[in-house]
Amino acid sequence: FVWVSPIMKSPMRDFGYDISDFHDIDPLFGSMQDFKELVAAAKEAGIKLLMDFVPNHSSNESKWFMESRSSKTNPKRDWYIWHPGVDVNGTKQPPNNWASNFGGGQGSAWTLDPTTQEYYYHAFGEFQPDLNYRNPEVVEAMKEVLRFWLNLGVGGFRIDAVPFLLEDPQLRNEAFNATCAKTKFAYFCMNHTYTQNDPQNHEIIQGWRQTVDEFDDRVMFGEIYAPLEDLMKYYGTASKPEFNVPFNFQILGQDFGSPNDLRNASVVRNEVASYASALPDWCHGNWVLGNHDNHRLMERLHNDTRLASTVYNFFNLLPGTPVIYQGDEIAMRDLYIPYSLCRDPMCLKNPKTFFVDGRDPERTPMQWTPGAQAGFSSNSSTWLPVNPDHVTVNVETEGQSATSPVSIMKRTLAWRKANPDMALGKITAVQGDLSGILQKDLVLVKFRMGASSAATVANWNSAYSLSFDLLSLLKASGQVSVLFSTDSSRILGVVQTPFTLTAGEIVVVSFKEEIVIHA
Numbered sequence: 261f262v263w264v265s266p267i268m269k270s271p272m273r274d275f276g277y278d279i280s281d282f283h284d285i286d287p288l289f290g291s292m293q294d295f296k297e298l299v300a301a302a303k304e305a306g307i308k309l310l311m312d313f314v315p316n317h318s319s320n321e322s323k324w325f326m327e328s329r330s331s332k333t334n335p336k337r338d339w340y341i342w343h344p345g346v347d348v349n350g351t352k353q354p355p356n357n358w359a360s361n362f363g364g365g366q367g368s369a370w371t372l373d374p375t376t377q378e379y380y381y382h383a384f385g386e387f388q389p390d391l392n393y394r395n396p397e398v399v400e401a402m403k404e405v406l407r408f409w410l411n412l413g414v415g416g417f418r419i420d421a422v423p424f425l426l427e428d429p430q431l432r433n434e435a436f437n438a439t440c441a442k443t444k445f446a447y448f449c450m451n452h453t454y455t456q457n458d459p460q461n462h463e464i465i466q467g468w469r470q471t472v473d474e475f476d477d478r479v480m481f482g483e484i485y486a487p488l489e490d491l492m493k494y495y496g497t498a499s500k501p502e503f504n505v506p507f508n509f510q511i512l513g514q515d516f517g518s519p520n521d522l523r524n525a526s527v528v529r530n531e532v533a534s535y536a537s538a539l540p541d542w543c544h545g546n547w548v549l550g551n552h553d554n555h556r557l558m559e560r561l562h563n564d565t566r567l568a569s570t571v572y573n574f575f576n577l578l579p580g581t582p583v584i585y586q587g588d589e590i591a592m593r594d595l596y597i598p599y600s601l602c603r604d605p606m607c608l609k610n611p612k613t614f615f616v617d618g619r620d621p622e623r624t625p626m627q628w629t630p631g632a633q634a635g636f637s638s639n640s641s642t643w644l645p646v647n648p649d650h651v652t653v654n655v656e657t658e659g660q661s662a663t664s665p666v667s668i669m670k671r672t673l674a675w676r677k678a679n680p681d682m683a684l685g686k687i688t689a690v691q692g693d694l695s696g697i698l699q700k701d702l703v704l705v706k707f708r709m710g711a712s713s714a715a716t717v718a719n720w721n722s723a724y725s726l727s728f729d730l731l732s733l734l735k736a737s738g739q740v741s742v743l744f745s746t747d748s749s750r751i752l753g754v755v756q757t758p759f760t761l762t763a764g765e766i767v768v769v770s771f772k773e774e775i776v777i778h779a
Contacts, residue, residue: 261307261308261309261310261415261416261479262302262307262308262309262310263310263312263418263481263583264309264310264311264312265312265552266279266312266314266420267285267286267289267295267311267312268281268282268283268284268285268286268314269281269284269285269286269287270286270319271319271321271387272286272288273319273385273387273605274384274385274387274388274605275603276312276314277312277314277384277388277420278314278317278318278319278320278321278385278387278388279314279318279319279322280318280319280321280322280323281322281323282318282402282405282408283405283408295412296412296413299412299413299414300413303413308414308415308416309413309414309415310414310415310416310417310418310479310481311409311414311416311417311418312417312418312420313405313406313409313417313418313419313420314420314421315391315402315405315419315420315425316383316384316390316391316420316421316422316424316425317382317383317384317388317389317390317391317421318388318389318391319387319388320386320387320388320389321387324336324339324340324391325339325340325389327339328340328342328389329373329375329376329380330375331375331376332376332378338392338395338397339391339392339395339397339398340380340381340389340390340391340392341380341381341389341390341392341427342376342378342379342380342381343355343370343378343379343381343431344377344378344379345370345372345378345379352372352377354368354369354370354372354379355370355379355431356370356431356432356433356434357433357434357436357446357450358370358381358427358431358433358434358454358455359434359445359446359447359450360382360383360384360385360386360447361383361384361447362384362385362447362605362606362609363445363446363447363448363606363609363610363617367445367446367447367609369381369382369383369455370382371386381427383421383424383455384421384605385605385609390424390427393425393426393464394426394429399464399467402468403467403468403471406468406471406472407471407474410471410472410474410475410478414478415477415478415479416472416478416479416480416481416504417472417479417480417481418481418482418483419468419480419481419482419483419503420483421483422461422465422482422483422484422494422506423456423457423461423484423485423486423490424455424456425458425461425464426458426460426461426464427454427455427458428453428454428455428458430454431454432454433454434450434451434452434453434454434455435450435451435453436449436450437449437450444613445610445613445617456486457486457490462493462494462496462502465480465482465494465496465502465503466496466500466501466502468480469496469501469502469503479504479505480502480503480504480505481503481504481505481506481507482494482502482503482505482506482507483507484503484506484507484509485509488510488534488535488538489538491506491508491538492506492538492539492540492543494506495540495543498542504544505544505546505581507546507548507583508535508545508546508547508548508580509548510531510534510535511528511531511547511548511549511575512548512549512550512551512554522557522560522561522571523561523562523564523567523720524700524720525699525700525701525702525703525718525720526699526700528571528574528703528720529690529691529692529703532578532687532690532703532705533690533692536687536690539687541686544580544581544684545578545579545580545581545687546580546581546582546583547575547578547580547581547582547583548583549571549572549575549582549583549584549585549588550584550585550588550622551583551585552585552619552622552623553619553622554619554622555594555621555622556585556587556588556592556593556594556621556622557571557572557588557591558588558591558592558593558594559593559594559621559622563593564722565591565665566722566763566764567720567722567764568588568591568665569591569665569668569669569746569764570718570719570720570722570746570764570765570766572584572588572589572665572669573668573669573672573746573766574703574716574718574766576669576672576673576676577672577676577682577716577744577766577768578687578705578707578716579682579683579684579685579686579687579707579709580683581683584669585622586626587626587627589665589666589669590627590653590654590655590658590664590665590666591653591665592624592626592627592647592653593647593649593653594621594622595621595624595644595645595647596615596621597618597620597621597624597644597645599611599614601620601644601645602614602618602620603620603623603643603644604618604619604620604623606618606619607619607620620644623644624644624645624646624647625637625642625643625644625646627646627647627649627650627653627654627655628654628655628656629650629654629655629656629657630650630651630652630654630656630657633646634646634647634650634654635654635656662748663748668746671746671748672744672746675744675768679709679743681709681710681712682707682709682714682768685707685708685709685710685714686707686708687705687706687707688706688707688708688713689705689706690703690704690705690706691703691704691705691706691733697726698726698728700720700721701719701720701721701724701726702717702718702719702720702726702728703716703717703718703720704716704717704718704733704734705717706734709770712770713770713771713772713773714743714768714769714770714771715734715768715769715771716766716767716768717730717761717766717767717768717769718761718765718766718767719761719762719763719764719765719766720764721763721764722763722764723763724763725760725761725762725763726760726761727758727759727760727761728758728759729757729758729759730755730757730758730759730769731755731757731759731771734769734771734773735773736771736772736773737771737772737773738771738772739754739755739771740754740755740769740770740771741753741754741755741769741770741771742754742755742767742768742769743767743768743769743770744767744768745765745766745767745768746764746765746766746767747762747765750762750765750767755769
């Protein structure tokens with residue numbers, strides 16, 4: 261699959277996540293005919309196109325919202341969430357303390373509309389009014405949007421901001437930490453009990469899944485930032501399925517410093533083990549290491565290129581679906597964007613913390629060549645500036661080296677594609693009983709690969725090799741064979757003891773487990 265960020269018609273105040281027409285392509289990207297040709301070309305290449313579906317809200321310039329705001333009696337008034345406000349000492353105020361995800365000081369999620377003198381709710385920017393999913397007309401309208409694009413041949417949808425679909429109908433205040441708000445904007449200082457992960461979200465998603473399943477071989481991916489317990493609920497049940505793939509952001513959430521430093525193998529072991537144990541037996545897992553809303557993996561690894569390649573390819577060699585953010589395959593870095601060049605609403609609304617809250621650094625142009633504008637554009641300038649490191653970090657240059665990040669990832673993904681039993685496998689154990697240097701630098705994950713036992717074994721140290729008794733760690737009965745290595749100089753075949761992993765190397769091995777008979 262190739263997931264395309266929003267290309268539906270939009271004023272582009274949030275780069276397409278503010279849709280004004282759910283049934284058209286924005287002229288910035290081309291025409292509907294261009295889109296049809298893209299779908300056909302992708303299909304010819306064996307690629308399915310994932311549309312970015314943004315159902316939580318529309319643009320405030322959409323026809324739906326313009327009708328809704330025109331009067332209190334308009335038939336589409338109840339398509340959005342309106343409230344007359346409350347009187348506080350003679351002053352009209354929003355109905356509660358709910359805060360906007362995009363911040364800006366106290367950042368209320370309510371904006372007073374001058375036409376009817378009522379507030380409308382927006383979980384994100386004031387230009388992104390939330391749709392009212394307690395209105396059956398809205399629910400049906402969005403199913404029709406899905407069918408529209410499915411009939412045009414898309415392979416499925418990445419569905420945006422899933423936890424935000426429904427809010428507390430009583431509009432109760434959310435718990436607020438005033439001390440936290442001295443250094444962060446209000447949204448990040450609240451417990452979002454009443455604005456996220458409403459239990460009735462699942463009924464809406466089940467309806468979307470039923471709609472998508474009207475078409476053969478289509479999928480739904482969901483953007484869900486939630487604790488594991490809540491995340492797993494978005495798979496639904498075997499009889500009432502929801503997402504094929506609710507995005508797993510557990511690794512993406514591991515950022516800077518202890519105890520969440522991805523440079524430590526123990527962090528990875530813990531996260532893989534907790535996710536694998538939470539995943540229902542009938543469900544297919546996934547691994548997300550980067551996206552357009554979070555610092556790039558290189559930034560989180562303190563710009564260690566070799567380790568970034570190890571981290572990405574380790575997850576590419578686990579059961580489940582890997583999700584790769586464009587540019588991560590060449591180890592692109594964040595680029596500092598000064599406030600004067602900011603484009604992102606989260607940057608523009610937070611001038612004091614834009615360098616932390618803004619998402620522009622991870623959104624710079626893809627680096628294809630060492631030439632002007634990294635081969636991304638023939639223009640003299642681009643929407644966001646190109647990273648100066650593109651002269652060495654680019655697809656063309658890295659393609660000439662067998663040990664570059666992009667070359668290693670190509671080999672890894674080619675092997676993965678040739679061995680579908682691995683992708684469909686089931687993780688059975690994560691080695692946790694380690695000591696010494698192995699505790700710091702080794703990650704070993706066992707899984708079922710078809711009818712066989714297999715393991716992915718990685719040296720998390722990008723500077724030194726590791727030697728150890730692999731057969732003992734695996735509790736193997738008989739020989740262990742290397743099926744694949746990210747080190748192209750590795751000779752595949754039977755493992756000898758001691759076994760040595762080169763710096764940053766990952767191998768996939770097959771083995772037979774010991775059978776222990778209890779008297």
